[in-house]
Amino acid sequence: MAAMLxxxxxxxxxxxxxxxxxxxxxxxxxxxxxxxxxxGMMGPNGSGKTTLFELITGSNAPTSGEVKVLGRNIHRxxxxxxxxxxxxxxxxxxxxxxxxxxxxxxxxxxGSDYPMVHLFDEPQFNTQDGYIGFMLDFFRRLRAEGRLxxxxxxxxxxFHLEILQEIxxxxxxxxKGVVTSIPDFxxxxxxxxxxxxxxxxxxxxxx
Numbered sequence: 150m151a152a153m154l155x156x157x158x159x160x161x162x163x164x165x166x167x168x169x170x171x172x173x174x175x176x177x178x179x180x181x182x183x184x185x186x187x188x189g190m191m192g193p194n195g196s197g198k199t200t201l202f203e204l205i206t207g208s209n210a211p212t213s214g215e216v217k218v219l220g221r222n223i224h225r226x227x228x229x230x231x232x233x234x235x236x237x238x239x240x241x242x243x244x245x246x247x248x249x250x251x252x253x254x255x256x257x258x259x260g261s262d263y264p265m266v267h268l269f270d271e272p273q274f275n276t277q278d279g280y281i282g283f284m285l286d287f288f289r290r291l292r293a294e295g296r297l298x299x300x301x302x303x304x305x306x307x308f309h310l311e312i313l314q315e316i317x318x319x320x321x322x323x324x325k326g327v328v329t330s331i332p333d334f335x336x337x338x339x340x341x342x343x344x345x346x347x348x349x350x351x352x353x354x355x356x
Contacts, residue, residue: 151220153297154182154205154266156328159214161200176200178328179214180321185292189317189337190301193346196323198301199239202268205299207231218266221257230259235266267291268299274312281308285316304350322346 156178163174176197182188192198203209205216207223208231216223218234226234269288274281291298300317302309313320313334320331324342331337338344344351 151217152181152183153185153219155215155217155220156180156205157215157217159204159216160212161197161204161209162212174326176204176326176328178204180328180330182297182319185295185297186318187288187292187298187300187316189313189320190299190323191304191313191320191343191346192323194303197326197328198323199270201321201323201328202237202270202299202301205266205268206235206237208237219261221260225257226259227257232264233259233261234264235268236264237268237270238272239270264296266297266299268301270301271303272300274309276308281312285312288316304347307350310347310350 159176159178161176162172164170164172174197178201190198190201200209204211205218205223207216207226207228210224221234223231223234272284274284288298288300299321300313302313304310304313317334319333320337322329322331322337322340322343324346329340329342331340331343338351
């Protein structure tokens with residue numbers, strides 16, 4: 150069976166303009182996830198997290214490299230079917246959409262009727278009325294159904310780290326366009342760029 154997600158030699162470069170090709174931002178990523186899981190993502194603002202999500206869903210075209218979901222190159226799948234493979238929920242759960250210059254008739258079908266990869270981009274965790282428990286149960290149910298779940302959080306409260314520790318099996322840290330795959334929460338806490346990013350939140354957690 151094909152891996153859930155394969156990100157291979159992926160690069161996205163933004164430049165100053167059509168004629169001025171001086172790079173202003175570069176994202177690079179190379180990682181794979183074989184099985185269903187809940188994956189935590191974090192990193193400073195402007196580091197490339199949302200860009201990575203857009204590349205995984207096919208709503209942003211890479212400069213080079215490829216993204217495969219269940220063995221299918223997402224950027225060669227019909228634009229009206231890409232969300233059957235990977236779907237990006239941005240903050241208040243609005244769904245990102247796609248554009249492509251290639252007609253759908255020249256692209257391959259998704260081969261899936263329901264999204265296999267769910268990417269939650271900084272969901273709002275309400276601390277009242279059991280909402281957090283409801284959301285965690287939802288993420289667990291998706292995983293139990295054989296889906297891959299990404300949870301991108303910008304931790305500014307101690308409970309955000311507690312959520313990541315409880316629900317996530319592995320992590321991705323993004324900083325200045327560099328994507329680092331991290332195997333578990335303990336390794337994340339030992340990763341110096343992550344510790345620097347979290348700053349005083351780690352001291353609050355230890356208190």
